[in-house]
Amino acid sequence: MNTRKLIFDTDPGVDDAMALMLLARSAEVELLGVSTVFGNGSLDTTTRNARVLAELLNLRAGVHRGAAASLDGAPHNPPAQVHGRDALGDAGLADGPARAESAQPADEFIVETLRAHPGEVSLLAVGPLTNLARALRRAPDIAGLAREVVIMGGAFGFRGQGGNVTPFAEANIHADPRAADEVFAARWPVTVVGLDVTHRVVMDSAYLDALARDAGGLGRVIRDISRLYQDFYRGTGVPDGFYVHDASAVACWLQPALFRTVRAPLAVDLEGEAFGRTRLLDETAPRPAQAVCEAVDAEKVLALYAQRLRA
Numbered sequence: 001m002n003t004r005k006l007i008f009d010t011d012p013g014v015d016d017a018m019a020l021m022l023l024a025r026s027a028e029v030e031l032l033g034v035s036t037v038f039g040n041g042s043l044d045t046t047t048r049n050a051r052v053l054a055e056l057l058n059l060r061a062g063v064h065r066g067a068a069a070s071l072d073g074a075p076h077n078p079p080a081q082v083h084g085r086d087a088l089g090d091a092g093l094a095d096g097p098a099r100a101e102s103a104q105p106a107d108e109f110i111v112e113t114l115r116a117h118p119g120e121v122s123l124l125a126v127g128p129l130t131n132l133a134r135a136l137r138r139a140p141d142i143a144g145l146a147r148e149v150v151i152m153g154g155a156f157g158f159r160g161q162g163g164n165v166t167p168f169a170e171a172n173i174h175a176d177p178r179a180a181d182e183v184f185a186a187r188w189p190v191t192v193v194g195l196d197v198t199h200r201v202v203m204d205s206a207y208l209d210a211l212a213r214d215a216g217g218l219g220r221v222i223r224d225i226s227r228l229y230q231d232f233y234r235g236t237g238v239p240d241g242f243y244v245h246d247a248s249a250v251a252c253w254l255q256p257a258l259f260r261t262v263r264a265p266l267a268v269d270l271e272g273e274a275f276g277r278t279r280l281l282d283e284t285a286p287r288p289a290q291a292v293c294e295a296v297d298a299e300k301v302l303a304l305y306a307q308r309l310r311a
Contacts, residue, residue: 006253008020009036010034012040017222018222039128093225107134110132122146122147127175129176136186151191153278169278173278184267189290191293205230262291263291265288
């Protein structure tokens with residue numbers, strides 16, 4: 001099988017952990033590195049979690065510490081009510097054995113890796129986009145070197161979909177809207193997997209019980225770390241289960257035919273009531289057209305996840 005080179009930029013996070021498990025169980029993935037960013041926890045927390053997951057999944061890839069705050073340095077309060085105090089559902093996983101951390105910071109690692117493999121490496125980012133923006137600022141030429149960029153973030157109003165931290169803004173974008181705006185404006189191919197599609201993919205209790213039964217230790221880990229996550233979503237009106245955010249972005253990268261996209265230049269609102277809102281611009285805007293997911297075959301995404309985890 002031909003492999004595909006990937007850097008995974010992440011803020012683990014219950015859904016980030018599930019996404020990394022999917023990558024680890026996908027034979028076509030050559031994971032070159034995991035870069036960490038603040039978001040679902042502080043940078044110390046998310047980096048520790050990435051190191052624990054790297055050990056659990058026996059990853060060859062190094063873990064590279066990234067940005068502790070947004071480009072503008074705005075304060076950020078991790079969503080403990082969603083992911084737990086340890087950002088992995090307070091289920092004990094975060095206390096497990098951890099892989100040593102790389103001494104190379106995330107933005108430097110991204111730049112050096114893209115330059116070493118021009119046109120071959122994809123970036124898959126499922127947290128705030130600060131590391132990618134810092135890498136672009138450090139070396140603008142990398143926009144011409146990445147094979148593609150796939151991100152989980154944003155909400156574009158398809159079928160009335162709004163944000164999840166404000167009526168307008170999704171959490172990853174809201175955490176660093178300036179970084180997202182710079183990533184969208186760069187001349188590399190971006191695919192955005194936003195709430196418009198991730199809210200169509202739901203893992204319910206029966207699905208999670210089947211994973212715990214059929215997918216061995218990882219299936220049981222998923223069920224355990226997602227209990228608090230389920231409780232949060234129950235309080236937001238999801239009667240059973242939770243939305244599949246980051247693993248949907250992985251699925252889009254693995255099998256893009258499961259998603260339907262539209263193309264347009266993109267921007268992020270950087271001030272005012274709609275701070276953090278992602279917008280489709282007119283085609284005449286002086287920015288590259290990027291791909292935005294507007295529809296998904298949710299059943300096939302869930303089937304892909306279960307099949308890979310059981311393998």
